[in-house]
Every structure is written in structure tokens, then in C-alpha cells.
Amino acid sequence: MPTVGWIREDALEAFYEGTERTPEPGPPAKPTFRCPFCISVFSVQRELYDHVYKTHRVERPVMFLGGTEPTGRAVVRVPVGRSAIVVANATAVRIGIDGGDPQRCLPDAVPKKLADTKQGEMKLVLLNESQVNAEPVSTHYTISFRIADTHELRRVEDAFAEILVSSSITRDTISRFLADQRTQGPGKEYAAGLGYYCLGVLIKERPTSENLTTPLARYRELYGSALQVLADFDRPLARLIAGIVRFAMNDFSDAGSSTGYWELDLARLLLSDPGRARMPSSDVTAKRRPICPIDHGTARILDLAARLSTQSRWSPILDDECREIASSDVLDATDHQKALAIWAAAAWRTGSTGSAIEPLTQIAAVYPFNRWAEPYLENVAK
Ligand SMILES: [Zn+2]
Structure with missing residues (x-):
């Protein structure tokens, strides 16, 4: 005659079987860390950070006029030579003069454009679009050119x-x-x-x-x-x-x-x-x-x-x-x-x-x- 205990165990098993699902065998799925900029996937968060820092770091674009970065509203009163104009970390530039529609150009064109301007208000936006899946990083400058000649x-x-x-x-x-x-x-x-x-x-x-x-x-x-x-x-x-x-x-x-x-x-x-x-x-x-x-x-x-x-x-x-x-x-x-x-x-x-x-x-x-x-x-x- 089965003991009371046996009966209870069987009943419990039957109960559990009806209500619970036994977990699948094998180790739990590994977490994955996806790079937002490219197709790389990492299993360790730290590796993703290192990857983003090394491969997708977007530097702030910057311009130098005669060795210094122009302040928010710069005034240029004397001619600036092309060699004194340097643009770094930029992939593209938008230049608007006297409120006109901004024209897109390459950073290489900036020194000539600035050196050739004698009068006018120039709005410059330097863009760093090196990361296709990210918002470009931009730097804005407003420069007033008020250059008079010797005469x-x-x-x-x-x-x-x-x-x-x-x-x-x-x-x-x-x-x-x-x-x-x-x-x-x-x-x-x-x-x-x-x-x-x-x-x-x-x-x-x-x-x-x-x-x-x-x-x-x-x-x-x-x-x-x-x-x-x-x-x-x-x-x-x-x-x-x-x-x-x-x-x-x-x-x-x-x-x-x-x-x-x-x-x-x-x-x-x-x-x-x-x-x-x-x-x-x-x-x-x-x-x-x-x-x-x-x-x-x-x-x-x-x-x-x-x-x-x-x-x-x-x-x-x-x-x-x-x-x-x-x-x-x-x-x-x-x-x-x-x-x-x-x-x-x-x-x-x-x-x-x-x-x-x-x-x-x-x-x-x-x-x-x-x-x-x-x-x-x-x-x-x-
Ligand atoms: Zn990546």
C-alpha cells in the first residue's frame, strides 16, 4: 500500500508539470553590445566603449586664424594670408556671406575664400561628418571682414x-x-x-x-x-x-x-x-x-x-x-x-x-x- 507521502509527491509532480515549464537546458544566452556606428558586435561592454573611442571618435572641427581660434564674433581688420588660415577635423564647410544662402565647400577651399574676402559678414559652419550614422559635429563662426587698403x-x-x-x-x-x-x-x-x-x-x-x-x-x-x-x-x-x-x-x-x-x-x-x-x-x-x-x-x-x-x-x-x-x-x-x-x-x-x-x-x-x-x-x- 503506498504511503501517504508517495501519493503526495506524485500529486505535486503532476501539479508542477501542469503549471510550470522547465527551463531549456544549456547556459544562458550571452548579452551582446552593438556598435551604433557600424556592424561590430561585442560581448563585453568595455570592448564596445574602447571600440567607439578608438574608431568612431568625432573630433570638434576647428579653424585657426593666425594661430588663434576666432571668438564667437571676430572682426578681421587687416589682411590674413592663406598660410595663416588652418582648418582641422572638418569634412565639409558651409559658408554664407552677408546673409546669403550658405554654399557647401571642402575644407581645403576655406583659406582662399577667407583670404580673398575684404568686406562683409561671413557665417562659417565647419562640419565633421566622418561618422555616417551619427549627427555631424559642427562649429560655427561669424566673422566680420572690415579690411581697408593703404590708400x-x-x-x-x-x-x-x-x-x-x-x-x-x-x-x-x-x-x-x-x-x-x-x-x-x-x-x-x-x-x-x-x-x-x-x-x-x-x-x-x-x-x-x-x-x-x-x-x-x-x-x-x-x-x-x-x-x-x-x-x-x-x-x-x-x-x-x-x-x-x-x-x-x-x-x-x-x-x-x-x-x-x-x-x-x-x-x-x-x-x-x-x-x-x-x-x-x-x-x-x-x-x-x-x-x-x-x-x-x-x-x-x-x-x-x-x-x-x-x-x-x-x-x-x-x-x-x-x-x-x-x-x-x-x-x-x-x-x-x-x-x-x-x-x-x-x-x-x-x-x-x-x-x-x-x-x-x-x-x-x-x-x-x-x-x-x-x-x-x-x-x-x-
Ligand atoms: Zn563601430
Whole structure:
């Protein structure tokens, strides 16, 4: 007689057989990893990643103009040679000029197209379509070409000399210069740079006749805008004004290059490297003619540097003169700092280190004079 247990086991088996499906024999199916770009299949996820990284990595397309990648909205003011234009990681390019329909071309065609453009707004889209099954990677550039030839730049300089150098600077004369027929063509950009500069001079000098409401500090923005434009032009006038603006803003980074204006060259060297043995000397025989206006504050600082750097001995009278300029109400803070630096440098050069202590203490923490003022001060304290 079968036991109760037997009966139960049989019944359970029958029950299980009716309700469950026994799994198929053999190992479970391996997972597979399919490459989204090609037909490769991998069994290990890591291998797929490595494969995609090695075979399908899509680099961002990029363009270089003269060694740098143009920023979002670049302005080209001077001609760019074909050799200075490089496109990398691109398979195709779309170029649209002045809002026109974009034309597709090969990356090789870009240097010639850019080098040949003198005026206009160019929209460039570089595409990297190296992966057929993927969205192309693109980089967009908008470049304004505002290139004037030498003749056009000379016409702007003629108008500048006639309107803003030979008469006084007022809002009226600046407007007249910017509206002059000679400043309307491709040289407009150059004229705008010169206009910013003169407006900066006006805001800094603040003649009572002009009733200015613009705050003094605005002259720095205007000088900055002028520098941004004029630094691109390889013209003596542009180089001189860029030199004056940098000096006015206490930037002596270009002190080694000559502007042809000896007071400026001298003052820049004195303030960047007061310890140097030789300073440029004036060429008294050279004929000079006014080329551009200089704000009175900067002019006063240049005079001070020229006069004090030629002193062979020091006295309290010179201390007094420097102290007065360094605390003058009508001068800007950057000019106060330069006056202190000239005082310290010139006194130091005559061997009168005791007289240098007062100004050195005031500029020891002021950039960029701290570079030399701090060690000088430590030297005196020893
Ligand atoms: Zn693949």
C-alpha cells in the first residue's frame, strides 16, 4: 500500500508539470553590445566603449586664424594670408556671406575664400561628418571682414590730421571727423578706433566748455575700445596711439618696442625697468610735428619722466614737485601712481634712495609697479 507521502509527491509532480515549464537546458544566452556606428558586435561592454573611442571618435572641427581660434564674433581688420588660415577635423564647410544662402565647400577651399574676402559678414559652419550614422559635429563662426587698403587708411589719417589734430577736440569735431566723407568707406573701422581715442581724451580732460555728464572712469572703456581696434593696424599712427593708451592704463608690457616718440619710449622703460643702465635720449635735432592729441594728464606724466630721468642729482625741491603731481585733484588715479613710480625710479637712479622711500611705500603693492618697488623697498630697509 503506498504511503501517504508517495501519493503526495506524485500529486505535486503532476501539479508542477501542469503549471510550470522547465527551463531549456544549456547556459544562458550571452548579452551582446552593438556598435551604433557600424556592424561590430561585442560581448563585453568595455570592448564596445574602447571600440567607439578608438574608431568612431568625432573630433570638434576647428579653424585657426593666425594661430588663434576666432571668438564667437571676430572682426578681421587687416589682411590674413592663406598660410595663416588652418582648418582641422572638418569634412565639409558651409559658408554664407552677408546673409546669403550658405554654399557647401571642402575644407581645403576655406583659406582662399577667407583670404580673398575684404568686406562683409561671413557665417562659417565647419562640419565633421566622418561618422555616417551619427549627427555631424559642427562649429560655427561669424566673422566680420572690415579690411581697408593703404590708400583708404591714409584718407582717414588725412581727415584725422585736418579735423582732430590741428583744432581742439570737442564732441563737435569728433562728430565731424566720423561724418567726414573720407571716413565712410572701408576705413570706417580705423576711423572709429581713432574716434574712441579722442572721445577718451575729451572725457579724461573734462574741459568746462563741454559740460560733460559722462563720468571720468568712462575714459578707460573708450581707451580700451580704441586699443582693441588700433592694435590690429600696422600703421605708425595706430602704433603710437596704442602705445599712449597702454601707457595711460599703466600697461608697460610693450615697453621694448619703439613708438618713435622718445618721451613715451623713455617713460615706458623707466617705469617698467628703472634699474636699466641706459635710457633712450632725445634727438634734439629731429624735426617734430604733432601727429595725435595726448590727454593733458598723460602729457604731464611724460614731461615729468623726461625731466627727472635726466637729473644727475636729487633735492627736496624735486620731492616736492613729485608729491604735488602725485596728489593732484585734477589727475586720474593711474596718473598719480605713475607720478609716484617716476619719483621713486628717478630718485633711486641718482642714488638718493632715502628720497625714494616715500613713493616706494605707496606703490609697493600697486600693480604693475610692485614688481620692482617691493624689492627696492626691502633693499632700503636692510
Ligand atoms: Zn563601430
